[in-house]
Amino acid sequence: MSDNAVSVQNLRKAFGSKVVLDNVSFEVPHGQTFALLGRNGVGKTTMIRTLLGLLPCDSGVLRVAGCDPAANPIELRRRVGYLAEDQSMYEWMTPMELCRFLEPFYPTWDAGLANQYLDRFEIPRQTRIERLSKGQTVKLGLAVALAHSPEVAILDDPALGLDPVSRKEFNRDLVEHLQAEGRTVIYSSHLLDEVEAVADVVAILDRGRIIRQGPPETLRTEIQRIVLPHEIVRQTSSPVGLLDARRHGENWEVVIDGASGFLKELAAAGHIAKATDMTLDDIFEACVIGRPQAWASA
Numbered sequence: 001m002s003d004n005a006v007s008v009q010n011l012r013k014a015f016g017s018k019v020v021l022d023n024v025s026f027e028v029p030h031g032q033t034f035a036l037l038g039r040n041g042v043g044k045t046t047m048i049r050t051l052l053g054l055l056p057c058d059s060g061v062l063r064v065a066g067c068d069p070a071a072n073p074i075e076l077r078r079r080v081g082y083l084a085e086d087q088s089m090y091e092w093m094t095p096m097e098l099c100r101f102l103e104p105f106y107p108t109w110d111a112g113l114a115n116q117y118l119d120r121f122e123i124p125r126q127t128r129i130e131r132l133s134k135g136q137t138v139k140l141g142l143a144v145a146l147a148h149s150p151e152v153a154i155l156d157d158p159a160l161g162l163d164p165v166s167r168k169e170f171n172r173d174l175v176e177h178l179q180a181e182g183r184t185v186i187y188s189s190h191l192l193d194e195v196e197a198v199a200d201v202v203a204i205l206d207r208g209r210i211i212r213q214g215p216p217e218t219l220r221t222e223i224q225r226i227v228l229p230h231e232i233v234r235q236t237s238s239p240v241g242l243l244d245a246r247r248h249g250e251n252w253e254v255v256i257d258g259a260s261g262f263l264k265e266l267a268a269a270g271h272i273a274k275a276t277d278m279t280l281d282d283i284f285e286a287c288v289i290g291r292p293q294a295w296a297s298a
Helices: 044-051 073-079 095-105 111-120 134-146 164-179 192-196 216-222 230-235 259-268 280-289 292-297
Strands: 004-015 018-029 033-037 059-064 080-083 152-156 184-189 201-206 209-214 223-229 242-248 251-257
Touching (some): 004 044, 004 184, 018 044, 018 201, 018 209, 033 044, 044 059, 073 080, 095 134, 134 164, 164 184, 184 192, 201 280, 209 216, 216 223, 216 280, 223 230, 242 280, 251 280
Parallel strands (some): 152 184
Antiparallel strands (some): 004 059
């Protein structure tokens, strides 16, 4: 068995002349939680739909839970649990009726496990789905996505529309019940604070490409903010890995991928500076909307 639950190599997907995914590659080992971050409209949902075999890719090689999504879509659905951002269910059903309805579609459906999830997530069994809160509906979607014990869980912006408390509660359940069971999770989101606490690896998707990838702690170690006097910026060439540069009066605030190397270069030139850590939200902002070209204006 491969060490990777998900493997994507050189994936390309276009709609007419618009290229949505351009030569995207990544791998997700078994048991890892992989967060796919990006602004709305950058291709996260398109990526997930190709992984599920709902959209054909133009080129590339995909394997999800040992399956080729295009060649084996039915077997893939037996091995994967999916929670969509706009999950729709039969609102006139109760959670118990929904579970009984879905059971015949999955040979590995475990009614006892479904009941455990309903208990854990505190979902009322006999209340019509239309009367459930938004948070309860999302958790019900997660319960039915996991009741057949999938090898891989794919969650497409699952907490979209939830209030901050409900999002934190959802992530607590995600950590306690998916990561504790060692499941492989692909978690798409544009809300950075959601994924920072749960992701083993973060990938930032922008303009159809993964522009940065790594464990959150690695990103925070390697991408840092440095404040420099204007005179130093004026006399120094733009550093490798510069993501953003902003002038504030007589100082510049710069964000650099590989800040430690640049600090050594400054020290060798007789300049002492100090780097400060950034949140994942700040790192994401620098990667996708940073203005490194501003350095040249100095």
